[in-house]
Amino acid sequence: MNIRSIALPLTMAAAASVAVLGFATPGTGGELPAGEIRQAPDFQNIDTWINSPPLKLDELRGKVVLVEFWTYTCINCLNHLPYVKEWHQKYKDQGLVVVGVHTPEFAFEKSTKNVQDAVKRLQIQHAVAQDNSYATWRAFNNQYWPAVYLIDKQGKIVYSHFGEGRYGETEKKIQALLAQPAPSQPSPSGS
Secondary structure, X not given: OOHHHHHHHHHHHHHHHHHHOOOOOOOOEXXXXXHHOEEOOOOOOOOEEXXXXXXXXXXXXXXXXXXEEEOOOOHHHHHHHHHHHHHHHHHHHHOEEEEEEEOOOOHHHHOHHHXXXXXXXXXXXXXXXXXXXXXXXXXXXXXXXXXEEEEXXXXXXXXXXXXXXXXXXXXXXXXXXXXXXXXXXXXXXXX
């Protein structure tokens, strides 16, 4: 047997493994059709909150929430991060809450100190939830880094985007959601 007869099957096996592991190009997402809009799940089993006290989505009703799944060694996440940081700065006073859900790809990314150091080094000011157990990742049925989910003021996921790009489209959706009226609150009994 020569090296070429071994290399081709190994190359084919590696390519098949990549496809099976889900590293194929994701669908890009976008505005969700009415039948796919669903109530956003809450943050599950978060190990540590950075830059924020623990958040619950039901307590954020009336606000627009951007949930981004990321990890600090993912080059696509790092390329995407300046846009997320800009949206946080630009729209936080208008009712946008940004939560970066840090879900590790590698064992060393589970270290809270490593995540805290990365948040500091990357100058991230929005809330970061450390999701080492993938509980929030699974609750959102997420499969990609980076992934963005926009949650409207009623707590429903109405938009998603996977991977880099579509920054203008995502920002326009943020603006449209912020412009919507807040959900009406039930009046107190007896009034």
